[in-house]
Amino acid sequence: MPGQRVRIDKASPDAYRTLVAVSAAVGDTAAAAGLSRAVVELVNLRCSQINGCAYCLSLHHDAGIKAGLTEQQIAVLPAWRDAPSLFDDQQRAALEIAELVTELPDHFAADAGYDCATDVLDTAQTSAVVWAAIAINSFNRLSIVSGYEVRKRG
Numbered sequence: 001m002p003g004q005r006v007r008i009d010k011a012s013p014d015a016y017r018t019l020v021a022v023s024a025a026v027g028d029t030a031a032a033a034g035l036s037r038a039v040v041e042l043v044n045l046r047c048s049q050i051n052g053c054a055y056c057l058s059l060h061h062d063a064g065i066k067a068g069l070t071e072q073q074i075a076v077l078p079a080w081r082d083a084p085s086l087f088d089d090q091q092r093a094a095l096e097i098a099e100l101v102t103e104l105p106d107h108f109a110a111d112a113g114y115d116c117a118t119d120v121l122d123t124a125q126t127s128a129v130v131w132a133a134i135a136i137n138s139f140n141r142l143s144i145v146s147g148y149e150v151r152k153r154g
Helices: 013-032 037-051 054-066 071-082 089-103 107-118 123-146
Strands: none
Touching: 013 037, 013 123, 037 054, 037 071, 037 089, 037 123, 054 071, 054 123, 071 089, 089 107, 089 123, 107 123
């Protein structure tokens, strides 16, 4: 069948389980650093938007709502810089880092964004956000390359 994708999670289950374990460790790291689940879900959603991962967007939309994000926050997330009243300083700093990790801009732009974010986030929080972005970027790539399908709800 043309266009059929290899489900790499099924083809390499040990590697997939390791990625899941990394994601769980990142969640624990974020919590230990004082980051809310809502902040982590904002990172997951923003990275997934940039990467165009429909599967992860659907999954993390629901997780974000459960974590306390509002529909309005999720709806305007691509333009978060233009909606400062919807995101607190910690959320904005985390989003800045998430975009830097996902887009890998030139060093000058990366340094400027990183400096702004680390004015708000401490070392442990910055590390946790970077790891969260790395983990979701890995899952985005896994989902896109494997052709994960978003199923209609209800």
